[in-house]
Each structure stands twice: as C-alpha cells, then as structure tokens.
Amino acid sequence: MRIAPFAAASTVGLAVLGSLLGMAVTLLTGQVVGAVPGIVGDAPGAMSLWAFGWLLAALLTVFVLDSLQPALHRVAEMVLEAAVVREIGIGITEPLLRPLRIEHLEDGEVLDVQERAKGKGGFHLAQGMGQLPWVLAARITMIGSAVIVGVMFSWAVAALLVGVTLLLEWHQGRMIEREIDVWWGNTEEQRRANYVFDLGMRDAPKELRVFGLHDWLVRRYTQEWAAGFRAVWARRGRNVGWSVVMGLARLAADGFAILLVGRAALAGELPIAQVATTIPAILAIGVAGSGYGIVQIRRGLSAYRAMVALPETIATRHPESAAGGSHRVETMPVREIRFEQVTFRYPGAETDVLRGLDLTIRAREALALVGVNGAGKSTLVKLLGGVYRPTSGRITVDGVDLAELDLAVWQRRIAAIVQDFLRFPLPADDNVRFGAIERAGDDGVRARVAREAGIAELVRELPAGWETVLDKAFEGGVDLSGGEWQRFALARALYAVHGGAGVLVLDEPAAALDVRAEIELVERYLELTAGVASLIISHRFSVVRNADRICVLADGRIVEDGTHDQLLAADGAYAKMFRLQAERYVSGAADA
Numbered sequence: 001m002r003i004a005p006f007a008a009a010s011t012v013g014l015a016v017l018g019s020l021l022g023m024a025v026t027l028l029t030g031q032v033v034g035a036v037p038g039i040v041g042d043a044p045g046a047m048s049l050w051a052f053g054w055l056l057a058a059l060l061t062v063f064v065l066d067s068l069q070p071a072l073h074r075v076a077e078m079v080l081e082a083a084v085v086r087e088i089g090i091g092i093t094e095p096l097l098r099p100l101r102i103e104h105l106e107d108g109e110v111l112d113v114q115e116r117a118k119g120k121g122g123f124h125l126a127q128g129m130g131q132l133p134w135v136l137a138a139r140i141t142m143i144g145s146a147v148i149v150g151v152m153f154s155w156a157v158a159a160l161l162v163g164v165t166l167l168l169e170w171h172q173g174r175m176i177e178r179e180i181d182v183w184w185g186n187t188e189e190q191r192r193a194n195y196v197f198d199l200g201m202r203d204a205p206k207e208l209r210v211f212g213l214h215d216w217l218v219r220r221y222t223q224e225w226a227a228g229f230r231a232v233w234a235r236r237g238r239n240v241g242w243s244v245v246m247g248l249a250r251l252a253a254d255g256f257a258i259l260l261v262g263r264a265a266l267a268g269e270l271p272i273a274q275v276a277t278t279i280p281a282i283l284a285i286g287v288a289g290s291g292y293g294i295v296q297i298r299r300g301l302s303a304y305r306a307m308v309a310l311p312e313t314i315a316t317r318h319p320e321s322a323a324g325g326s327h328r329v330e331t332m333p334v335r336e337i338r339f340e341q342v343t344f345r346y347p348g349a350e351t352d353v354l355r356g357l358d359l360t361i362r363a364r365e366a367l368a369l370v371g372v373n374g375a376g377k378s379t380l381v382k383l384l385g386g387v388y389r390p391t392s393g394r395i396t397v398d399g400v401d402l403a404e405l406d407l408a409v410w411q412r413r414i415a416a417i418v419q420d421f422l423r424f425p426l427p428a429d430d431n432v433r434f435g436a437i438e439r440a441g442d443d444g445v446r447a448r449v450a451r452e453a454g455i456a457e458l459v460r461e462l463p464a465g466w467e468t469v470l471d472k473a474f475e476g477g478v479d480l481s482g483g484e485w486q487r488f489a490l491a492r493a494l495y496a497v498h499g500g501a502g503v504l505v506l507d508e509p510a511a512a513l514d515v516r517a518e519i520e521l522v523e524r525y526l527e528l529t530a531g532v533a534s535l536i537i538s539h540r541f542s543v544v545r546n547a548d549r550i551c552v553l554a555d556g557r558i559v560e561d562g563t564h565d566q567l568l569a570a571d572g573a574y575a576k577m578f579r580l581q582a583e584r585y586v587s588g589a590a591d592a
C-alpha cells in the first residue's frame, strides 16, 4: 500500500470481488434451477416470466463480470509486482552499499540476513505478496460457501467440510515446506552447477575452448545438477503418495456431503433450488484450500522481516563512528598522512598482514611502495581509504586520527586506480566522470585528462565518441583492450584529482600498458601529481624509480625507505629486486 497504493488496492479488491462474484453465481444458479420446474409446470405461486428474465439477466451479468475479473486482476498484479521487485532491490542493496567501510560484506551473519531477504530458494517477498490476495479470496470463498451450506442444508456438514479442507491445507503446506528444505539443503551442488554454467556461458568461453574443456563442462554441469535434484526428487516421490491419499480423503468428504444432500432431496426435505446451490458450494469449500499460497506467504514474510532487519543488523554489528569535529577534511592532507604502528588482520583471517607498520606520506610527495606479491601493499591502500580499520595502531591525517574524520569526505579526497578497478559497461564519458561525479559537465577538464591519460585519440575514433558504451553487449558498444581500460581508469583518477582530490593512489597503473605507454605514464606521473600526495604501487622499477621516495614493504612493515639512488647504495632488498629486473631486461635485450 505504501509503494503502489492503487495497484495494491486493486489487486486485493479484485480478488475479493472475484470470490464474491463466484458465490453470487452459485446462489443465482440455484435460484434459476429452482424456478424452472414451477414455470414449466405453471404451478401456483411460480415465478413470473418477467422475474425469471431478470434473474437470468442478473446471472448473465454476474457471470460476465466474473469472467472479466481475472484479466483485470492480472494487470494490477503485474504493476504491483514490478513496484515491489524494484523496492526489494533497493531495500536489499541500499543498506549494503551505504556503509563507508566494507567489513560488513565479509560478515557471515549480515550475508545470511541478506540471503534470507533476497529469498532463499526463490521464495521471496514478491511471490508471497502475489499470493496474499488469492489466499484472502480463497478464505472468503470458503467461509461464504460454508455459510451457504450451513444456511441451506446443515451447519454440521459445513463444519466437517471446512475442517477437512483446513487439515488438507495444513498437510499440503508441510509437504511443500519439506520439499523446499530439501532443496535448500542442496545449495552447495546448485551453486556449483550454476558456477559451471556461468563459466561456459560468460566467464571463460575462450579459455574453455583453448583447453578443450567443452565435454568436461557439460558432464560436470549434468552431474552437479542431478546431484542437487536427487534429494528433491526423492522427496517429491514421497509427496506424490501422500497427495493421492489426501485426494481420496477430499473425495470421501465431498462424496459423503453430496450423498447426504441427495438423500434429503429424495426424501423431499430439500427443495431443488437448495440442492442446486448446496452442491456447488460443497465443491467450492473443497477447492478453497491454499497450502501452497500460505507457504509462499510465510516465506515471503520471513524474507520481508529479514529485509527490514538488514539495515539494523549492519548498523549494530558494524557501527559507523560519528563524523567528528570541525576538521577541514576538504583540504587535507596539508602536511602528511602517517601510519603509526599499524597492525592489521582481515576479519576471520589467521595471521596479520601488517605488523606494527610506520609510514609517512607527505603532502605533495610522490611515494612509491614496492614489495613482493602478497606483502600487503593493496591492504595498506584499503586502510588508507578507511574501508578497513587498523586492528591496532592508528592512521593520522595532519595529526588527526582517521577514525575521527568524516570518512565520507575523506574518501572523496582520494583518487585511486586499484588493481581490480571498475570497468563500467556505460558510456566512455561516465567512465571518466565518475571520478568526480559532482563535477559532471566540465568538458574542459575531461578533454585535459583524456590527453594526460592518452585516451583522447581513442575516444575520437569511437563510433559515438564520448557517448559510446564501453561494452559490446550493448547496441553500438565497443570492447576495449586491457591497456585501454587501464588508461580509462587513469583518466578517471585524474578527473578526480582535477575535481579536488588531494591523495592519488595508483596501484599497478602500468600493469596492462605497453612499454611506450608506460614511459609516457612515468614521464607525466610526477608532473600530474605535483600538487597532491601520491602513492604509487608497482612491480615495474621504471615506474618506481622516479618517485620522490621509495618504501619497501616486507614482513608487514616498511623495511627500507629512501630515494632510488639511496636504496641502491644501501644495497638491500630494493637493490636486489632492482638488479634482478634490470638483468632480465638487459639479457632480454641482448637475446633479441
């Protein structure tokens, strides 16, 4: 009612109307049938032809309305469902996206509530809600028909039929619940089957062909899928047996009631109009059971509760510190960012990634960070961006603890290319402007960063220029190469710097660039970052050696710190890594 009042009211109203019209058909049919013998036999007190004509017209009208109602209902239902599905999407994703940190995304309990809100096993809020009007209408039909049977024939028979229907409804619900539980119990196999399917269809079509994994894939998918379904089928097999038993019970109850009606009619105790009304009413009670609908409503309700609980769960388990004080985060850092004895361990992990790390990044300084794979360089960036908090120690900006700053504003101060940067399947323009979305419309800056990142020419050649969607799956879209994407990411980060970001982080910005592009990047790097604090992470020494200062990260802390020449002279880990790479380049060149 809150999100789509008209469609909601129409859906419920039409379902109830349908139920009332159905009963009106039953009552009017009884009246028509009851009147016929009197009119045919011209009995005294029989209904006049006029009145009979009106009765027939009323029956016809009700019948026509009753036939139209489902079509109208479907339209209202579709409108409502679209609105609800949209609302559920927002209701689930918004609380997950809102927090400025990301610890909640790795919290099993939060993920579980989110799973339930989405509707495990496909039984979600929208489906449950779709059943609500039908179950309501079925209840009205059952009660109304029971009243008809009670008034016209016997309250005891009415009570018996309602009792049997509710019993069967309960049993049907239980069978369905069990089937769903079995289904849920197999999510592991289902997940694997879905994974294999996606692998073939989306994720790795090229590699699968190169390695000739087609047959393996089909076999594996079939196996996983069948394994996932085996238990469901076993349960269904048992359910079929029970369904037959229940069907027979239903038949016995209805047969018994109709037999009683027939006997009373033969004994002359029940006029024909009553007989003609009671028998359809007896049958209507029987089909008014809604086991399936009630299960869906129950599951939908549980999904709804989980959806409502999601923001609360996140807020209580991962409270965000209140944005603090009067610090002018918009201009920070003026002096420096410091990591002070920072230790960090990922939630649920066994070991620390950073161990008592000290590091100072000065404003307007280009600092390079090097270290072997898994040393913790990207982790350090995540801490700098405040998406994780140090397990112990602190990070300060101009002497103020990061925990006390307005994190949302601080995060907007950082422009970054991370290793797994986003590739938006959106126009080229968005892919750059998302760096500083509040500065959309600044074409001068866009042109400038395009030149700086080396994509100006590329954009000019795109079929629709800046409006070209960077994904071939969309009409008029194009696919970019890895290096081209990296330049776009670079352009986005630079757009952010021009938009006012004060810290630039480049995590492996040259990984996908060719030598020429790498040289261009390095040449521009220092000049691009002259006004900001910048942190560049790279395994390529051609990129690193130009930085104002280089730090080596190993064993969770900074083990070397100095300029390229100082570190070479010190002949430590940096010098060793540098020589190794230089040698390979030299020998590579000699071989060539």
Ligand SMILES: Nc1ncnc2c1ncn2[C@@H]1O[C@H](COP(=O)(O)OP(=O)(O)OP(=O)(O)O)[C@@H](O)[C@H]1O
Pocket: 346, 347, 349, 353, 371, 372, 373, 374, 375, 376, 377, 378, 379, 380, 419
């Ligand atoms: N979300 C996570 N949960 C648990 N452990 C993680 C997570 N992300 C990274 N790690 C672990 O933290 C360690 C440091 O990873 P990080 O990505 O910071 O290394 P890196 O120095 O950037 O490496 P590379 O040069 O390969 O990019 C690794 O051992 C990694 O397995």
